[in-house]
Amino acid sequence: MTIELSRRGFCIGTALIGLQTISSGAFARSEDGTVKLGLVAPMSGPNARYGAFSLRGAEMAAKEINTAGGVGGRKISVMPADSQGTPVEGVSATRRLIDQSQVDYIIGDVSSSVTLAMQPVAEDAGVLLLNAASSNPMITYKAGVGGFKWTYRNYPTDENRALIVLQYAAEKKGFTKYAVLSVDTDYGRAAIEFTKKYLPRFKSQILTEDYYKEGEVDFRSVLSKIRDSGAQAIIMYGNADSTPIVGRQMIEVGIAGKIPLIGNAEFNTASSIKAAPKALEGAIEAAAWLPAYDSPKSKAFVEKFIAEYGEAPNNHAYVHWETVHLLAKAIEQAQSIDREKVRAALSAIHYESAVGEVTFDDHNQARLPMILLEIEHGKPAIKGAYSAEIDYPK
């Protein structure tokens, strides 16, 4: 008897709590005039630094918009949720934002694997997921005409990067013969797969192909092979930690200054250049954004960020700042916070970002320029912003 009673009590109690949550949620949405923007990012764990930069960038943009009167009179409020950089936590953070905080828009995550896991959750709820910092091409292969209509991405992909680097090397440098020396991970191998996809476009070929394990320290054998192969450049997508080692051993086997490194492995940082100045001379790297980029909007952002937080912004701070402004513009053009209308506005948007104009293709992927850097006289020189059109798999 007692058991039955308590069970009934429990059921009623739960139902009451449930009702209360639903009603309070409904009230919150109708009464409160703010635009609720969820931000999923790694606030703890090994990538916490990226999450902190992302939040600062987003909050600074929201503050700017709100002081200027908001979007259509509404204030933007940024609601952060911690993904810890893992797909499991990222999905539950997304659910919390959708079910409890009742957000209309979500920006997130930094890690590609987390974003890939968030996509179906946002799609089911019909909440706009605007990614600002993940680079895996799969995210937008599966978006727009590819399936998930609520996923958008305002960030260049690894495929963009591979294509732009190859295009610059072929068109500006006249290279056609390459050697590959990339890290043996998903990132390093995928970047080479994308490079290979576009080789015919530039009538180029890969002569040798090698992948190194993380922590590898002996590149002499492979670098002598590259020296004798007749390659004009080494395509390298790797970790920052291997760059100084490769650079020094390039000097040893006598290819420093003759066969440049191209791709992405922190060729432009002072520590890499200092380790092997001769080997990194002429290295070519593509970046989504960097603080030294010379455009009035970019310079103003860097100055304001430093004034606000006392430290220079990184790439993640910039992309989140820019993406909040992009979303605000879409809401303004939709003249409504109706999700469908905002989505349509985003698809048709022409937004002037700090690196150039942003438009979205039919896979909801932003057509974005990347900034090309070339190391000249021991210093990274910005060679301008380049963009290239992606071939989607049919």
Add this chain to the structure above:
Amino acid sequence: MLYTVIEQVVNGIVSGSVYAIVAVGMTMIFGVLRAINFAHGEYYMLGTFGAWFAIDYFDLPYPVAIVIGVVATALIAVVVGNFVMQRIVGAPAEAGVLATLGVALILQNTVILVFGGSYKFFSGGYIEPVTLFGFTLAEQRILIIIVGLIVFVGLELMVTYSRIGKAMRAVSQNIECCAVVGIDVRHIALWTFILGAGLAGLSGVLTAPVNVSVYGGMGELITFKTLPIIIMGGLGNVRGTFVAAMILGIAESLVATYVGLQFRDTVGFATLMLVLMWRPHGLFSAQARF
């Protein structure tokens, strides 16, 4: 074509020399203690960190940093030897495995705790390339080969003629008899361990200029490269270890050139499997120990 092959053999000899200096310490420790020292790579790491610390914090020249690196490693080895390694003598095999794995974890994480987990940049050493017989090598690599040869000749002389060397050989052959004739087994075990760890530290300091990056986890790779070498060389066999290290170095270099860099790390374990199938006590008979 021939030039490429010879150049790759030279590359192999250079990496073989590094493996040899690390592996010889591990094999001597095995000979005396009958335990595989899974923390061996950590002493390599400690040597590198010692030298990096001396250069980065005190701006000392590289030759001084070599001494500091080796001495620091030896001092830590004295502590570990007294508290851990001496107690392994005569203990069951699993005690040695657990104890050395534990030491490896403690050393590695202490370094990460003190200096942080990020990669450090090693700025000392002689990295200018020189041309010898048509091959360009960093001066540092020539230094590595020369020091490697000196170490091996020195060890041969030591175990053949010196009193402590003879005692080491004796302990590796029969612990009970040593005790009977009055050899202090624990004392010999301690000194062998300090010598082996010091050699690993020396190897770390010597390779740091060409490997550039210094980080807490760098020893693990070395331990696992060394393992197949000492088994191939016949556990406890100094000369065998030298030859096995050279074979592995040259084989890795040829595989990296003609098969692909990604297959390089498989060479050691593939050769190890073949050796264990056909010559289970190593390429060189265990009788030739020391």
